[in-house]
Amino acid sequence: MRYAFISLFVSAIILGSSFAFLNAQEQPQTQEQTGQTEQAEGEQEFALMDKSLEIWTFIDDYRVITGKTLHLTVQLIWKLGITVNIEGIDKIDFHPFRVEGVTIGERQIFDNEHDYMVITYTLSLPSDMNEGIYSVPSFSLSYTNEVDKTEGKTASAPVAIKKVPILVEGKVDRDVVTIGDRINYTLTIRHEKRVKLLWETIDKLNFSPFEVLKMDIEKQTEGTIEKILINYTLSLYEMGGKKKTPEIPGPTILYYVESKSKPNETKADNSLIDTKEVKVEPVPIILNSLLKAVDVPLEGLKGPMYYSKKDIFLKGYLLMGFGAVLLLFLGVITLRSVSGKLSTVSPMTVSETPQIALGRLKNVMTSFQFTKEDPINRENIHKIDKALRTYLGTLIGIPNEMALSATTSSLLSYDIQKKLSAEASKIIQTVLKQLDTLIYGRHIRKESVDKMLQGIEEIIKQTGSEILT
Structure with missing residues (x-):
């Protein structure tokens, strides 16, 4: 009953105040709507198996270069009533990878039947390792079922990592733009010193439908690795075709690796050069196009609207007064309820001996x-x-x-x-x-x-x- 009175009071105040405001001159309003395209990102769901302990492993990049570290994320998921032996988990041997650091998270609730813990390992490969595919070895953890006092072990899955002589990645400063905005696209190239880039192909990269307004090149050296930053200033002026969501195309970088035995012969004879390529993933861009304003020409010809004093009183002030009476009535009921709760209750007599x-x-x-x-x-x-x-x-x-x-x-x-x-x-x-x-x-x-x-x-x-x- 109390909530019904509150609803009536709020409705009376809103209706009364809004109608009283209508006595003023009404101006035509032009509404401007902005269309926005939303890109849904799929979330990976865990397909839990009916096991006492599960070990999930994730790697941030399946390619590695000398001097770059990898982050191996290990997620332990176990059922309630299971005690996992994590002693020595920070000393696991991932040969041939070196463990640069370990971050052990706290135990958390996964769902009504499981708990979980996240451990992050920072790994790196020794600089003397050759190119090829290496495996992060699996490891096993023991556990104890506190219900029936049984013990068991669960092993993780190995992760394959490829060591490459060159890594290329592209990033943008923003991915939501309007027609004519400028985008800073950074192409980062890390490669070993024996890797030579074919710059004639890099200078001719095409980012259609985006136009290249400016290009800056910055070179750095990080130990035995050379780092090249190519900063592009791109802009989009028109959309060609039916595609509404443009994307910055992934460029292809051509390179070759100098031979360690005969570097002079390789440079002299182009037939000995084994040209290879590395591709960069395209970057989708969301186009924030503004819709046209809604044109209502006849609304502006109506002019100001007036209401009689009788209408203002009956449909404005009367409703506001009715709301004030409801508020007063509700306040009296609330005070009586509070005073009843605060009053002392006489103890009841015991009816039985x-x-x-x-x-x-x-x-x-x-x-x-x-x-x-x-x-x-x-x-x-x-x-x-x-x-x-x-x-x-x-x-x-x-x-x-x-x-x-x-x-x-x-x-x-x-x-x-x-x-x-x-x-x-x-x-x-x-x-x-x-x-x-x-x-x-x-x-x-x-x-x-x-x-x-x-x-x-x-x-x-x-x-x-x-x-x-």
């Missing part, structure tokens, strides 16, 4: 018989729990409703006058926990039931003598 509650508890325990069906046992145990709580409530001096609704840990906190001894309180706390386990557990065992009944009998011995006296 400890003797009556004790007799009912003994009758319930006498009539209890353990069966092979858990639903029947659980229902009878629930009756014992209610009878015991009622009996304890009469001893403490609290109403039956409060004794039945109190939690196991908070029931004895109502014993302010310490009517129960410390030994009796300890036994009561243990028996209440046993009752919770039997009522809400999956299976009910006879040994647990007998132990619970013995505890109740001990409670009766500790407290029954005080009732009789």
Whole structure:
């Protein structure tokens, strides 16, 4: 009811204020909409298998050059109840790769049934390694199932890495542009000193439909690796064809490797040159084209609109006044509700005596018989729990409703006058926990039931003598 009044009040205020504002002159508005193309990026989902421990390995680049480091990401995913032995995980041998650094993450929740941990290894290849394909070797981790105390091992999959003499990558400073904007495209070339580039092909690279406005070349040396940065300033002035999403085409870089044995002969005789090529992935560009403004010529000829004082009063101020009355009414109801909660509640009198509650508890325990069906046992145990709580409530001096609704840990906190001894309180706390386990557990065992009944009998011995006296 309260939320209905709030909705009516907000509606009245909005309608009243908006209609009063309509008394002013209305100006035609031209709305300008901007069309935007969104590119969805697919997310890789893990296809978990029914294993106690899974090891996933990811590499940031499957090609490596001398002096460049790789990042091997290892993700451990295990089921709940499994303890993974990660001792020595930072000392795994990935020969022929060298481990430059290890970052071990914290244990996190993967889903309702799994936890996971991420470890990142920084790897590198020795400079004396030849070109070819090398493998990051697999490794295994042991684990223990804490439920059935079984042990097992899980191994990772090896990762193939190719060592190459040259690496080329292209990046842009932004990928969302409008017609006429400038894009800075950086082509980074890393190669060994014995690699020679065919610059006549680089100077003639075509980035159609983009036009090259400027090109700068910067050369650096990083140890035995030469690094070349070619900065292109590109721009797009028109779209040709039906393709709405342009892309910067991936250039092809031609090169050859000088022979270590006869470098002079290689330079003198072009027939000995084995020309190779490396391709760069194209870069898609999103074109942010603005739509034309919506033209509404007749709206401007209508001129200002006027309303009579009667319409303004009935459809403007009256609704605002109705909203103010609703607000006042709602405030009165809220104050009465708050004052009712803050007022002291007189304690309820105990309707039963400890003797009556004790007799009912003994009758319930006498009539209890353990069966092979858990639903029947659980229902009878629930009756014992209610009878015991009622009996304890009469001893403490609290109403039956409060004794039945109190939690196991908070029931004895109502014993302010310490009517129960410390030994009796300890036994009561243990028996209440046993009752919770039997009522809400999956299976009910006879040994647990007998132990619970013995505890109740001990409670009766500790407290029954005080009732009789």
